[in-house]
Amino acid sequence: MYIFKDALRSIGRSRGRNILIGIIIFVIAVSSCVALSIGEAAGQAKENGMEQLEITAQIMMNRQAMMSGQEDRESMRDALMNMEELSLEEMQQYAKSDDVKSFYYTISASLNAGEGLEAVDVSGNSDSEEDTSQESGQAEQSARTQAEAQGAAPAQEPGFDNNGNMQDAAAGGPDEGMRGGRMGMQGDFTVTGYSSDEAMKDFLNGNSSISEGSMFDENDQENQCIISSELALYNDLDVGDTVTLANPNDEEETYTFTISGIYENKETSDSAGSMMGNFSPAFYAANQIYTSYENISAVAETSQAGAEVTTDENTGMEFSTAIRSQVNGTYTFASMEDYEAFKEETEEKLGEYYTVTSNDVTSYEQSLLPLENLSRYAAWFLAIVLVIGGIILAVLNIFNIRERKYEIGVLAAIGMKKWKIAAQFILELLCVTFLSVILGTGVGAVSSVPVTNQLLKRQIASVETVSEEREQNFGRMPGNGFQKDQMDGAPGMGGGPMGGFGMGGGTAAQEPGNPAANYISQVSSATNFNVVLQLIGIGILLTVVSGCVAIVFILRYDPLRILSSRD
């Protein structure tokens, strides 16, 4: 007990030295608190976000895996042409897994305007049918995200997933004529049929809303549909009117839909959304027509039944007059664990040519990138602070012990055991450390949120600058949604390898015109009990490390020699 008492008295007796040690530990504590808080904030943001994130996933075909198993280009082409896509029934079968919370699906078809109807065309081309059918893959890839934003099936051509692997949506359904070379024409409208409200992402997240009339019944089989307010205005259409849509491959084949509602879509008025329509009216948000799955499925079946298939003599490719359509199934999961279990189980069952991917998880992880980069940087900073701080403290402690050599000699000479002397010295250091850590934690806690947000802002700016520069190097407009690069590190941050092209099919949450990712740019609280505990641990660690130096010196001292040399 007297050791503790003497330690406290000794602190008071050597104020100057202890204030100096206290300031150093205070600086270490503040730095450590901020660094740990950044790490904690990143961890919490990820955890909380994951809890709130609705995880959706799709079963995709892994074309890359399929191609890598082939010997030459010919066999690769054959393999790709003969890909066995999953049918809706198969997708529904996998949806029975206990891990799946719910399953919904959409079918999208490309249709032309029938009599009395004209697509909203922002491209300035009147012969959109001709032009759009010739559009390159790049245009379709960018435009695809527009349709995907509504939860619709992606365009048919092979795409790349977020990992840069060539993949394709494992679409199936009535339109089997879309495989390989059996290509059809691109229509003016994308008509999407939904299995449930859950599939209508834009209506769920508020991007779209019914402004007139009502939503079609998801079980409707009487060709009810909703159209955009822009399309309604352009064609002077009202609720209750009918619209006629035609097969782009056979203008004689028409289908009539009754307008049950008109919706407003925020996308139709923004410039980026308009730009997508430059490539094809079908990709312009105003030309998206929504109906029930049953209706489009029936249209596709009818079209398929009456389709003519011809073979090009020169190329040997087949051409079908059936309407282009694609079914896309989406699985939702209650937790990350469920998603991972489903992914593992399903991929094992389906083999190497299929993969389960979730754009939600990828997008969310991407949004955390600056925060995680900052967290990594903070961890290095913490390590450096601790090493340098530890060395400074150890050196100070050595000076302290040497300065108090006589005191140690006297205490040992009058019978105080060396371990008790060492304990007293460590206690002194511990008290100073404890006080400094408390003050440092307080200051660190107050400053950690603004400091973290400020650093995060710089980190995001750095990531975005690099991303934009890269886009410009490719001659693209930054943020136009063509390229969704993932940055895994900013300059000087020791980042990892660059992410692949983020152009995968499925229901990507990204929208054209938006930044590559919605980065987490703010943290509200960072210092918690866990951080305080870690800081206390750091304090004890520093005390023990520098205290060990003291112990070594004290144990080496011989009281008789100390006292004799003083005499």
Add this chain to the structure above:
Amino acid sequence: MSILKLENVSYRYADGGKPVLNHISYEFEKGKVYSVVGRSGAGKTTLLSLLSGLASPTEGTILLEGNDIEQIDRYEYRSRYVGVIFQSFNLLPKLTAMENVILSMDISGKKQKNKKERAAKLLEKMGLSGDEMTRRILKLSGGQQQRVAIARALSYDPEIILADEPTGNLDGETQKEMIEIFRRLAHEEQKCVILVTHSPEVAKASDEVYEL
């Protein structure tokens, strides 16, 4: 029966060096004042270091009540059995006179009630005023520091009192007072008092004198 006994004790500072003490055998009993005298360099302070447990003999044994002190915990021996008054006092300069005395009591681990009161009494007995007791050591004169050193040595009531030139810094009158204190400790409180000294007065006042 002797409380402390040196049996054929030799000490040399380096292996193979000239011995400072050579085959010495002394016996010390309770209730007596002993003086160890000798010329400078005869090994008086070395003998005191051996007796206080700060050094170990290179040859021979030192027995405490028949037990070899090499077998006893040195720190316990120094903090409980012997009270040492060093020639240069070896007080802690940042502590007050009172704190120095109380610290020794704490270190001894002996259960003593009212340590502060006991320390004050001892210091008062040594002639320090209340004000002097609360002064830091460096603010006391050499004589006052020596009194504090004696009070510290007595504070935990050891059986043996060792003093290295205890009257070296004192005037004639105070020397007499100190000698009287040591004699009283031996004769009235049955302590074994061993004084290492140059002073003929001190040697003369002792019950027994060993010459190195």
